Amino acid sequence: MSVPRVALTVDLVILTVREQRLCALTWMRDSEPYRGCWSLPGGFIQLDEDLPVAAARVMDEKAGLADVRIHLEQLATFGYPDRDPRQRVVSVTYLGLAPNLPASSRAQVTWKPVDVLLAREENAFDHRRILRDGVERARSKLEYTPLAAAFCPPEFTVAELRRVYEIVWGTPLDPRNFHRKVTGADRFLVPTGTTTTRDGGRPARLFRRGGAVQLHPPMLRPSA
Amino acid sequence: MSVPRVALTVDLVILTVREQRLCALTWMRDSEPYRGCWSLPGGFIQLDEDLPVAAARVMDEKAGLADVRIHLEQLATFGYPDRDPRQRVVSVTYLGLAPNLPASSRAQVTWKPVDVLLAREENAFDHRRILRDGVERARSKLEYTPLAAAFCPPEFTVAELRRVYEIVWGTPLDPRNFHRKVTGADRFLVPTGTTTTRDGGRPARLFRRGGAVQLHPPMLRPSA
DNA sequence: ACAAAAGTGTTTGGGATACACCCATGT
DNA sequence: ACATGGGTGTATCCCAAACACTTTTGT
Structure with missing residues (x-):
């Protein structure tokens, strides 16, 4: 029996507090689609890879936070058909809370205040929505x-x-x-x-x- | 660019209260793998189908609860590599709470008390774990x-x-x-x-x- | 001496618990 | 009349908000 197969990514909402503001780790896209827009650090899942392992790998490869063992928890899965214009991509997202650290040395990866990110429209895919859900999750997690x-x-x-x-x-x-x-x-x-x-x-x-x-x-x- | 693709299912934890017990909708498997074990109602996602739409379709086709518009919310996504012995399958799970209704007319689909299901080992895939998470989510949702x-x-x-x-x-x-x-x-x-x-x-x-x-x-x- | 931030004590009000008590039906 | 479950009143306790006050440093 043949079943449809889709590409699966892991995208990360990594939050920190620096300079009196709540900030998220962003990746500035340098290729299409959404060139010049911010996105969340993410990557495709390998066939033999568990989801949390993929999240840790993306932390290392994309976010440049390899050594740091931060708390990562699953946030939600986003998968409406046209969220990626190239092909059907379903994204499993993870939320991480980090101390105020230097991010990667790459200029492409930077901390940005979440209020700025949520106000701006120039974001890739549905990552503004994902960031909003992650921030709300973090706010309520602080309670209990x-x-x-x-x-x-x-x-x-x-x-x-x-x-x-x-x-x-x-x-x-x-x-x-x-x-x-x-x-x-x-x-x-x-x-x-x-x-x-x-x-x-x-x-x-x-x-x-x-x-x-x-x-x-x-x-x-x-x-x- | 070629990226790995995986099969994606939607599996449902549908809970109700009947005969003074918390019950879940189960599907008795009649084919391999896990023939004769209980599983959660589920199905593969179509290529052009949004995740909540797929969940509603499974509600209809598998659970036999088409007319009933019940609350469905995303629970979590499970995807460690060997959870399905046939191929890599990642499952996006949904939680639904239903009033005490007759389930499908098919004998394959029945309500079973969750304490019995969680005690028994004869379950398919990781569906016992998923059910446990769904029940815990329901318990805490009742609070707030x-x-x-x-x-x-x-x-x-x-x-x-x-x-x-x-x-x-x-x-x-x-x-x-x-x-x-x-x-x-x-x-x-x-x-x-x-x-x-x-x-x-x-x-x-x-x-x-x-x-x-x-x-x-x-x-x-x-x-x- | 004074400013600034840490930490403690005290009052008060709202909500939860425990339980006595009354209400409206069926038999 | 009595059993059964629905619903209200009330005393008590605990916790959290509000805020006065003391402690320990730097300048």
């Missing part, structure tokens, strides 16, 4: 998982973590109540025992990510 | 969306809705507090103005689904 810490360097202060929440959610948070909530949440943060004054003022305790997978209790967004 | 009402007939009582929650979550709920919460949630339920005594006792008001998409405030599971 400890993934906000994935945006931070290995050691960070409570205030730095709060800045992540404020930038991703786009809302100011009360520093005092935030402090109590995150330090009280089960296995969210583990103190290193050291402090830093890099943010000015009184020395702040440094923390590392704890082993929690879910957040109890969750950090809920202000009612919006 | 009004989808529990999708398990009910068009008109239903608060107690019938409560039974849905109790069966899907596997926990008893306080009838009084449940009543207050669901009738107080914004646009969850709209009263029809009529009552029924089909459950015995004092007549219960009948409700229809309201227009809410999210639940404010959410119905949280007992801490478990």
Whole structure:
């Protein structure tokens, strides 16, 4: 029995926080279609390759973030027939949250603020839609998982973590109540025992990510 | 440029509540591979077909639930290389919640309790894993969306809705507090103005689904 | 001394839980 | 009359928001 076969890609929504803004890793296209438009880093899946493996390979080859072991989770699959003008291509997308890192050395790959990307129209395929879904997923994941810490360097202060929440959610948070909530949440943060004054003022305790997978209790967004 | 192409299927996790149990629609395989094992209803995607359209077609052709317009949402995509012994097949899965309906007239398609399906090993491909993910998604969706009402007939009582929650979550709920919460949630339920005594006792008001998409405030599971 | 940021204590209000109690039907 | 389930009222508790206040640094 013969069945239709389609080309399958993995496309990545890699987010970070840098210079007080939520940014996504973009690939500037230098060939048709959509030459000169931004796209998400992506690549075709090999026949013998598992989906997460393909995602990790694209992280390496296209995004230039090979060494960095960042959290990658499946976002959604996009496959309406004409999303790629050349042929039927179905895209399995992954969401990753990274600390503020230099991206690839290639000029083609850069961090861009998501609000700029979502406002501009010059995007390839349906990648603006995919980015929007990824950002929304990240926003809600911050509520009930400890993934906000994935945006931070290995050691960070409570205030730095709060800045992540404020930038991703786009809302100011009360520093005092935030402090109590995150330090009280089960296995969210583990103190290193050291402090830093890099943010000015009184020395702040440094923390590392704890082993929690879910957040109890969750950090809920202000009612919006 | 030549790229690898793979076969793509849509597989459905269709859940309902019947006879006090959470059940899933299963397809009994009558050909190899996995002859005699249960599987999820599924089918190959056509070249010119959007993914949700393919899901609706499978609902019709395989599940025999054509007329019924039920809620279908994308669940996840499964694609490790050897999940189908014949060839590389990637499966885009959808989750649907249905009221208690007669399934197809074909004996091959039946409702089976999910606890039985998840306990048994005689399943095709990785469909047990997919079912498990679908059930978990449904459980958490009941918390913050009004989808529990999708398990009910068009008109239903608060107690019938409560039974849905109790069966899907596997926990008893306080009838009084449940009543207050669901009738107080914004646009969850709209009263029809009529009552029924089909459950015995004092007549219960009948409700229809309201227009809410999210639940404010959410119905949280007992801490478990 | 003063500014700046970290961290703690305290009050208060809304929502959830637990449960007593009343209502409206069938038998 | 009584059983059965529908529905309301109420005390209590917990948690989160709001914000005054103390602590510890740099300049």
